[in-house]
């Protein structure tokens with residue numbers, strides 16, 4: 001049946017993203033737990049993964065990727081998550097804001113704004129889609145901030161302006177975090193901070209917060225996706241807020257593929 005050929009049809013390869021991402025660790029575990037011995041997950045980057053998706057989708061070729069919500073690809077393509085009966089990818093996850101120890105004392109206004117930051121999949125989707133269609137991240141962020149001054153006012157409520165204090169945010173180049181980090185960067189700039197946004201891999205992101213070389217990050221996926229990092233740096237960072245809930249990671253395929261579960265990948 002065509003199910004047995006699904007491995008052949010994608011050369012037993014799952015197209016992943018940066019090697020340090022939690023979804024890559026989860027996929028390594030999935031290959032073991034579902035006994036997908038002949039399969040491998042190809043690491044690269046989020047951008048390379050979406051380029052491979054476009055190439056396959058335009059030709060209606062089979063492809064299996066590591067996917068997550070929120071992501072613009074679900075607005076652009078007809079995609080579905082493969083069922084995960086063993087629960088390797090967890091259920092609803094949240095994106096947390098983490099800060100270095102001492103941020104509250106050093107930059108109290110920024111600390112308050114960062115811990116107040118909260119938005120939803122629709123908000124983030126608008127920024128991600130603008131960026132995907134070619135707008136520079138900082139311009140897409142500025143546009144969203146301008147169009148959503150009511151939401152921004154809730155985040156900055158009760159905070160005073162600052163004059164030129166420096167703040168360093170680290171993030172990982174996942175479309176969701178490019179959007180959130182640029183939006184918060186704009187908000188902090190309007191507050192008077194001199195903001196630097198530094199793009200790093202997931203491991204160095206957690207390390208920078210733990211060693212205090214960066215001030216905060218909006219890229220912490222918890223409780224499961226980044227559990228290994230949160231455990232490794234337990235006590236060395238502060239979890240100061242949840243910016244979005246009900247997010248999700250898993251294996252994603254175009255709906256034109258007949259498979260529905262990770263179990264279907266077995267020979």
Ligand SMILES: C[SH](C)CC(=O)O
Pocket residue numbers: 017020021022023024068174176202221225226249
């Ligand atoms: C790819 S998700 C945005 C986060 C992660 O898997 O580490």
